[in-house]
Amino acid sequence: MELNSNVPPGPLETKWTQHKFDMKLVNPANKRKYSVIVVGTGLAGGSAAASLAELGYQVTCFCYQDSPRRAHSIAAQGGINAAKNYQNDGDSVHRLFYDTIKGGDFRAREANVHRLAEVSVNIIDQCVAQGVPFAREYSGLLANRSFGGAQVSRTFYARGQTGQQLLLGAYQALERQVGLGTVKMHSRHEMQQLVVVDGKARGVVVRDLETGETESHVADAVILATGGYGTVFYLATYAKGANCTAIWRAYKKGAAFANPCYTQIHPTCIPVTGDHQSKLTLMSESLRNDGRIWVPKANGDKRPPDQIPESERDYYLERKYPAFGNLSPRDISSRAAKEVCDEGRGVGKTGFGVYLDFADAIDRLGVDLIRERYGNLFDMYERITDEDPYKIPMRIYPASHYTMGGLWVDYNLMSSVEGLFVLGEANFSDHGANRLGASALMQGLADGYFVIPYTLGNYFGTVRAFDKIGVDHPAFKQAEAEVAERSRRLLGNKGDKTPDDFHRELGRIMWNYCGMGRTEEGLKKALVELPALKQEFWKRVRVPGENGEINQSLEKAGRVADLIELGDLLCRDALERRESCGAHFREEYQTPDHEALRDDENFCHVAAWEYTGEDAPPVRHVEPLSFENIHLQTRSYK
Numbered sequence: 001m002e003l004n005s006n007v008p009p010g011p012l013e014t015k016w017t018q019h020k021f022d023m024k025l026v027n028p029a030n031k032r033k034y035s036v037i038v039v040g041t042g043l044a045g046g047s048a049a050a051s052l053a054e055l056g057y058q059v060t061c062f063c064y065q066d067s068p069r070r071a072h073s074i075a076a077q078g079g080i081n082a083a084k085n086y087q088n089d090g091d092s093v094h095r096l097f098y099d100t101i102k103g104g105d106f107r108a109r110e111a112n113v114h115r116l117a118e119v120s121v122n123i124i125d126q127c128v129a130q131g132v133p134f135a136r137e138y139s140g141l142l143a144n145r146s147f148g149g150a151q152v153s154r155t156f157y158a159r160g161q162t163g164q165q166l167l168l169g170a171y172q173a174l175e176r177q178v179g180l181g182t183v184k185m186h187s188r189h190e191m192q193q194l195v196v197v198d199g200k201a202r203g204v205v206v207r208d209l210e211t212g213e214t215e216s217h218v219a220d221a222v223i224l225a226t227g228g229y230g231t232v233f234y235l236a237t238y239a240k241g242a243n244c245t246a247i248w249r250a251y252k253k254g255a256a257f258a259n260p261c262y263t264q265i266h267p268t269c270i271p272v273t274g275d276h277q278s279k280l281t282l283m284s285e286s287l288r289n290d291g292r293i294w295v296p297k298a299n300g301d302k303r304p305p306d307q308i309p310e311s312e313r314d315y316y317l318e319r320k321y322p323a324f325g326n327l328s329p330r331d332i333s334s335r336a337a338k339e340v341c342d343e344g345r346g347v348g349k350t351g352f353g354v355y356l357d358f359a360d361a362i363d364r365l366g367v368d369l370i371r372e373r374y375g376n377l378f379d380m381y382e383r384i385t386d387e388d389p390y391k392i393p394m395r396i397y398p399a400s401h402y403t404m405g406g407l408w409v410d411y412n413l414m415s416s417v418e419g420l421f422v423l424g425e426a427n428f429s430d431h432g433a434n435r436l437g438a439s440a441l442m443q444g445l446a447d448g449y450f451v452i453p454y455t456l457g458n459y460f461g462t463v464r465a466f467d468k469i470g471v472d473h474p475a476f477k478q479a480e481a482e483v484a485e486r487s488r489r490l491l492g493n494k495g496d497k498t499p500d501d502f503h504r505e506l507g508r509i510m511w512n513y514c515g516m517g518r519t520e521e522g523l524k525k526a527l528v529e530l531p532a533l534k535q536e537f538w539k540r541v542r543v544p545g546e547n548g549e550i551n552q553s554l555e556k557a558g559r560v561a562d563l564i565e566l567g568d569l570l571c572r573d574a575l576e577r578r579e580s581c582g583a584h585f586r587e588e589y590q591t592p593d594h595e596a597l598r599d600d601e602n603f604c605h606v607a608a609w610e611y612t613g614e615d616a617p618p619v620r621h622v623e624p625l626s627f628e629n630i631h632l633q634t635r636s637y638k
């Protein structure tokens with residue numbers, strides 16, 4: 001397998017502009033002759049489907065929810081970055097580029113990240129034009145706040161519902177095209193298989209989740225914008241339905257999977273309280289603008305927070321990282337929380353929690369302003385914990401939140417399968433080994449509104465004539481047979497354990513051995529336990545009901561089976577990457593003050609895995625990374 005990044009030549013600042021000029025165009029009258037399938041209607045897929053239909057292509061779009069606007073993007077709370085420099089505080093395209101490369105611990109492609117920073121400014125204009133109600137200053141200018149890993153305020157937001165408001169914008173644009181007949185929308189349809197004909201992605205096989213019917217759809221190109229795979233940890237801040245099925249099945253059809261071990265653990269989530277939980281809740285990073293994080297200085301101090309005097313509190317992020325303090329990046333803040341809890345200084349019943357305290361901010365700014373900024377997040381916290389965060393500090397702990405790994409794509413967002421493009425969280429994005437807060441929404445919308453409309457046209461303009469094929473092509477028939485056989489196997493298995501039992505067990509293995517800290521010993525154990533779990537799954541899973549009806553157990557079982565296999569690849573990748581970088585923390589590789597210790601000589605590359613068969617080990621390929629504009633340096637937030 002060859003991994004050619006196809007980064008265009010020329011100076012970094014003009015690569016994208018020049019590339020846009022150099023790429024092939026499809027004339028307006030010819031655009032309607034080309035068809036594209038978009039799987040996913042979150043910010044990445046929704047924006048792509050709407051933009052491509054507006055350009056004139058025939059678009060068929062799928063999502064598994066009952067409406068495109070219920071994609072997981074709707075849950076995003078805190079905001080979206082853009083280098084507008086409205087605050088006049090020193091921001092620029094170059095600074096956003098620099099912060100993102102550094103935040104990702106020098107494991108992302110420079111050219112992609114620079115393009116992302118460039119188009120960030122267009123995203124805000126596009127969304128404002130759609131009517132997205134961003135927060136504004138009294139003057140009417142759009143307001144900004146700060147997120148981790150940056151010393152400027154560049155995060156645009158709509159209270160704590162930024163994802164919802166952005167998605168409503170993309171959804172309306174999409175629905176307009178549905179109304180015009182240029183997008184055929186199929187909600188409640190789950191992609192089960194990618195169809196590759198003569199080396200090119202030419203369609204998908206989907207299951208209608210209401211009738212159980214299997215359908216094939218043909219197109220000239222396929223776009224996957226199916227989100228991240230953080231539910232591999234079972235407990236996560238993701239929507240319960242989030243899964244890896246689409247990208248996993250594409251991996252098995254030849255799409256390389258890049259950096260699966262780069263998974264983000266977000267530092268500010270409501271802590272786990274017991275086995276009864278099926279998901280976790282994020283408290284947005286925006287809260288760290290005004291909240292101060294602390295634990296008692298003394299081990300085992302169980303006094304209520306208001307009885308612990310200032311002098312006996314350890315504001316450990318402010319102490320360890322004075323330059324960035326409570327706004328240190330997520331990987332660093334998460335590890336710091338784990339460290340103080342492992343020392344026995346954690347708070348709450350389980351000891352796996354730290355305080356996020358607003359008392360100072362309320363004193364300084366008044367309760368009304370804090371309510372205006374974060375009211376819905378405080379209400380959500382109170383509803384879940386029955387504690388009033390205006391009076392008692394919140395308790396938070398890290399949880400699985402985002403995946404930087406995903407299907408490998410080149411500069412044009414094309415995977416290693418010709419004609420298969422991957423957008424948003426589903427690709428091995430521009431965030432390297434750690435994503436900065438408020439940069440996922442930026443990337444999803446950059447991919448959908450501003451990159452794929454050009455690069456897909458270039459693909460069509462290059463291939464020009466696609467073979468006319470129909471769903472009776474043998475490749476479709478074979479894919480349909482694979483889907484049917486899998487459902488038959490799952491339903492016919494008269495086991496005694498639910499898909500959720502296996503999912504929970506998968507989460508336990510992943511969190512214990514491949515969570516915030518990873519060791520060779522632990523990863524090797526995981527690589528023994530995961531194949532055993534897979535075997536047990538196929539022996540003992542029980543899926544009640546039939547195929548020809550709504551069957552959520554069947555849906556879940558299929559997703560869990562894929563997540564178990566992906567867990568295995570994730571651990572392999574973590575084992576092979578014998579360095580610490582960003583969120584990938586191999587405990588053997590750390591500095592004396594417990595920071596990640598990179599090995600640039602041996603690991604300054606993207607690792608992309610090739611599937612070689614059910615019982616054969618995957619092959620690891622490497623795309624070297626070079627840093628010509630920002631010199632490789634040790635990350636410091638001190």
Ligand SMILES: Cc1cc2nc3c(=O)[nH]c(=O)nc-3n(C[C@H](O)[C@H](O)[C@H](O)COP(=O)(O)OP(=O)(O)OC[C@H]3O[C@@H](n4cnc5c(N)ncnc54)[C@H](O)[C@@H]3O)c2cc1C
Pocket residue numbers: 039040041042043044045062063064065068070071072073074075076077078079080162163189190191192225226227228237238239242243245246282401402423424425426437438439440441442444
């Ligand atoms: C609680 C929370 C808060 C967050 N807050 C922020 C924030 O403030 N700022 C920020 O930048 N990022 C934030 N993030 C991250 C961000 O929300 C996501 O990374 C981003 O929304 C992902 O968008 P996406 O379009 O790639 O995928 P998604 O929004 O996850 O959409 C995936 C789509 O794919 C479809 N799909 C998936 N599989 C299939 C299949 N097999 N067949 C058919 N359809 C399929 C789904 O139906 C859905 O439509 C947050 C994440 C969480 C969990």
